[in-house]
Amino acid sequence: MNTSASALARNGRTGAERAARGSVMKGAARAGLTARGVIYLLVGVLALKIAFGEGQQQADRKGALEEISHQPFGKFLLWALGIGLVGMALWRLSEAVFGAAGKDGRSARKRLMAAGRCVFYSFVAYSVLSFAAGSGDGGGSSDKQSRDVTARALDLPAGQWLVGAAGVGIVIAGLVLAGRAVMRTYRKKMNLGQLSPRMRRLVDVTGVGGGASRGLVFAAAGVFAVRAAVEYEPQKAKGLDDTLRSFAETPAGPGLLVCIAAGLVLFGLFSFAMARWRRV
Numbered sequence: 001m002n003t004s005a006s007a008l009a010r011n012g013r014t015g016a017e018r019a020a021r022g023s024v025m026k027g028a029a030r031a032g033l034t035a036r037g038v039i040y041l042l043v044g045v046l047a048l049k050i051a052f053g054e055g056q057q058q059a060d061r062k063g064a065l066e067e068i069s070h071q072p073f074g075k076f077l078l079w080a081l082g083i084g085l086v087g088m089a090l091w092r093l094s095e096a097v098f099g100a101a102g103k104d105g106r107s108a109r110k111r112l113m114a115a116g117r118c119v120f121y122s123f124v125a126y127s128v129l130s131f132a133a134g135s136g137d138g139g140g141s142s143d144k145q146s147r148d149v150t151a152r153a154l155d156l157p158a159g160q161w162l163v164g165a166a167g168v169g170i171v172i173a174g175l176v177l178a179g180r181a182v183m184r185t186y187r188k189k190m191n192l193g194q195l196s197p198r199m200r201r202l203v204d205v206t207g208v209g210g211g212a213s214r215g216l217v218f219a220a221a222g223v224f225a226v227r228a229a230v231e232y233e234p235q236k237a238k239g240l241d242d243t244l245r246s247f248a249e250t251p252a253g254p255g256l257l258v259c260i261a262a263g264l265v266l267f268g269l270f271s272f273a274m275a276r277w278r279r280v
Contacts, residue, residue, distance in 0.1 A: 025094055026280045032088020032121065033275035035081050039064050040214070041268025047244045047261030051254045059261075060142035060240040061124070065131050078132035085125035091280065092118035101189070101279050142239025150225065151234035160229045163237075167225030174218030181211020186270075190277045203277075206270035213263020217243055 042064035046057055057063040068077050095114035099106030153163045180186070186207050192200060221243045228236035238246065248257040 028087030029091035029280040030275040031084040035084030037268040037271030044264030051257040058241040082129035089121040146237045146239040150237040164229035170222030174215045178212045178215025206266045210267025210270040
């Protein structure tokens, strides 16, 4: 009996792992990467409008969803976006359970990162689908969310240290993302043999420029979190929209925001390239 039960368990796990690496899950991954690209592309466009003094909407996920909702077939597009993000969450869940592609894909670090991404994209998918159904606000303003979370965290025992540590972690994560983009480590995850030399150069432009800009935005948001912790003022924390606007307040002026916003557009295009040529 025990032998039979063990054999059934092994067969069941093998079947589940085969499904996790099958065509359905690969399709879910590519749909998720495409959905991510749409969001970053629209956030970048909204940030460009702000840089040129034309933006009325927030340059964050909520602003992107509102922009989609105003387009022809907007409701259909929102549902498609939400379903794509569900696919992203399921793909990351399969990586957490069975491991990701690559030689170190089954390592504990990779599995833990995949689990964190699964939780994040599950929340994003839920917020998008709720917005599409008319029962949610797309996750709300990123700025308000950041201030509210920071305020609650500061009220905890050792809250300043917790917020400060989280801010430092975000800064480091942002710099790592930017560094990896510049070093083109994403190439290890792509089927480069399917790309022509010209297309490979275009992918590098989007991957380097987009990834570096994305990392700098993360790092800047982390700096504001550290500042909020040091000064014990949750209002100093910034979400994506306020973080992007802060680039225009530097000595470089709106020109820096234009560069960062263009980089986010590039990252959206890079996500489309990953959806097409990434190994999953």
